[in-house]
Amino acid sequence: MSILYWLLWILLLFVWALLVGGIDRKIVAHLQGRYGPPFWQNITDFVKLFYKKGKVASRTALVVIDVALVIGVAAAVLALSVLPFPMGSGDSQLLSASGDLIIFAYAFALMAMVYVLIGFGGKSPYTLVGASREISMLLSYEIPFILLIVAMGYRAVFITGLPVESIFSMSALLAAKSQLGTLLMDPIFLGIFLVLLVLGPAVVGSVPFDIPEAETEIVDGYGAELHGPRLGVLFGLKHIKLITYSYFLWMVFVSPLTGSVLLNVLSALLGSLLVAIVINTIPRAVSGRFRIDQGAKFYLLGPGLASLLLLLLTLV
Amino acid sequence: MSIFKPEKSLWIYHLNTGSCNGCDIEILAALTPKYDAERFGVKLVGSPRHADIIVATGPVTAVAKESVLRVIDQVPEPKAIVVTGVCGITGGVFRGGYSIAGPLDTLVPVDVYVFGCPPKPEGIMVGILKAAEVLELKRKGMYQKDVVRISETGGVL
Numbered sequence: 001m002s003i004l005y006w007l008l009w010i011l012l013l014f015v016w017a018l019l020v021g022g023i024d025r026k027i028v029a030h031l032q033g034r035y036g037p038p039f040w041q042n043i044t045d046f047v048k049l050f051y052k053k054g055k056v057a058s059r060t061a062l063v064v065i066d067v068a069l070v071i072g073v074a075a076a077v078l079a080l081s082v083l084p085f086p087m088g089s090g091d092s093q094l095l096s097a098s099g100d101l102i103i104f105a106y107a108f109a110l111m112a113m114v115y116v117l118i119g120f121g122g123k124s125p126y127t128l129v130g131a132s133r134e135i136s137m138l139l140s141y142e143i144p145f146i147l148l149i150v151a152m153g154y155r156a157v158f159i160t161g162l163p164v165e166s167i168f169s170m171s172a173l174l175a176a177k178s179q180l181g182t183l184l185m186d187p188i189f190l191g192i193f194l195v196l197l198v199l200g201p202a203v204v205g206s207v208p209f210d211i212p213e214a215e216t217e218i219v220d221g222y223g224a225e226l227h228g229p230r231l232g233v234l235f236g237l238k239h240i241k242l243i244t245y246s247y248f249l250w251m252v253f254v255s256p257l258t259g260s261v262l263l264n265v266l267s268a269l270l271g272s273l274l275v276a277i278v279i280n281t282i283p284r285a286v287s288g289r290f291r292i293d294q295g296a297k298f299y300l301l302g303p304g305l306a307s308l309l310l311l312l313l314t315l316v
Numbered sequence: 317m318s319i320f321k322p323e324k325s326l327w328i329y330h331l332n333t334g335s336c337n338g339c340d341i342e343i344l345a346a347l348t349p350k351y352d353a354e355r356f357g358v359k360l361v362g363s364p365r366h367a368d369i370i371v372a373t374g375p376v377t378a379v380a381k382e383s384v385l386r387v388i389d390q391v392p393e394p395k396a397i398v399v400t401g402v403c404g405i406t407g408g409v410f411r412g413g414y415s416i417a418g419p420l421d422t423l424v425p426v427d428v429y430v431f432g433c434p435p436k437p438e439g440i441m442v443g444i445l446k447a448a449e450v451l452e453l454k455r456k457g458m459y460q461k462d463v464v465r466i467s468e469t470g471g472v473l
């Protein structure tokens with residue numbers, strides 16, 4: 001029963017991810033003083049890509065790309081399966097084990113590696129440059145991200161007084177949340193939340209850190225050789241990545257607990273939209289794209305040092 | 317339902333085959349907030365493999381011919397080709413020049429002509445929307461191979 005409910009929930013979340021992409025385009029359009037596309041535009045784009053039939057370049061390694069896309073979908077499902085999902089009695093997880101926080105972080109790194117694989121599979125100069133830029137970005141934001149995950153694990157055990165085995169488990173975080181009301185009441189968790197928000201654009205690959213897929217310089221980077229249904233899967237994967245990250249930030253740190261399923265579902269959807277607007281729409285509307293060295297330096301010096309500091313604070 | 321209609325999502329690829337840059341500026345003007353092409357689902361993409369519609373300018377120079385044909389070949393079906401500017405349609409002032417291999421319709425079938433030197437952004441917008449109709453006919457298998465002619469201000473000729 002619970003798995004059926006969960007499947008329905010991730011389907012809903014996927015449609016919501018596409019809608020969030022459209023709402024994002026609508027908001028940016030209104031900020032620039034135009035009407036913009038209808039807010040379901042990204043659903044239309046997604047469906048359209050499955051109608052297209054094109055020729056594949058002879059140098060392209062299709063096997064690598066297909067395997068990468070399957071891994072990407074699997075990683076997205078994995079990340080969503082350890083995240084809490086809204087039920088009548090509060091949040092529950094489909095899969096829960098000690099160490100599932102690490103699984104979550106790993107699934108995110110895997111999704112970035114999928115882009116790298118697609119880039120190397122494309123074998124055109126543009127996709128190769130896109131892939132190498134993705135690796136540089138991954139190295140610069142993954143270090144602060146992992147440090148923050150470790151800090152979250154320690155802090156949750158410290159607050160709840162659970163045994164050390166439950167360090168790095170989502171359930172410890174949820175227990176800490178139900179103890180505090182919302183994790184933002186704790187100053188260290190508040191700091192972690194803010195740094196994770198700053199990491200957001202790089203993790204989900206949105207402007208100003210969409211350096212690996214700069215469409216005006218390197219013709220869409222790693223995805224340049226994809227078309228038709230494969231491009232559609234990549235398009236969906238990008239949306240799922242954005243919604244998963246926003247959903248993680250909202251569900252683990254903020255979402256208030258109520259007794260009704262409907263309210264919990266609404267809060268999850270609207271909350272993830274809010275976080276997605278903060279980490280995707282606003283940077284996109286106010287800023288241009290960075291160079292790769294600026295991006296890497298920014299993440300290693302800003303969030304990198306901040307996350308180190310937060311980790312030290314949780315340990316003392 | 318129009319949500320699931322593929323012709324409501326038009327990804328365009330801007331192909332310069334050797335134009336004087338006048339038409340290219342007008343294409344970019346059609347994408348600016350004043351004309352707001354995005355409200356019809358138009359998005360400028362960087363790779364021809366992502367495109368639905370090619371918006372081509374220029375008379376196709378001999379040097380560019382090979383690359384132009386390869387780029388057009390890379391666009392997945394169903395696709396539509398819009399030629400903007402007189403020199404893409406007939407060769408214009410460059411017609412008969414020693415370095416000209418075009419115009420484009422002698423090399424590949426073209427679906428929409430937008431006249432003008434350069435056409436106004438309104439004309440280019442109408443051209444793109446007519447190309448969407450062509451795409452729909454192609455998807456339904458009812459395509460008649462007629463070329464649509466658009467005046468520089470957007471009237472159908």
Ligand code: SF4
Pocket residue numbers: 335336337338339340373374400401402403404408409432433434435
């Ligand atoms: S039609 Fe006129 S403006 Fe356009 S490329 Fe040709 S010469 Fe330039």
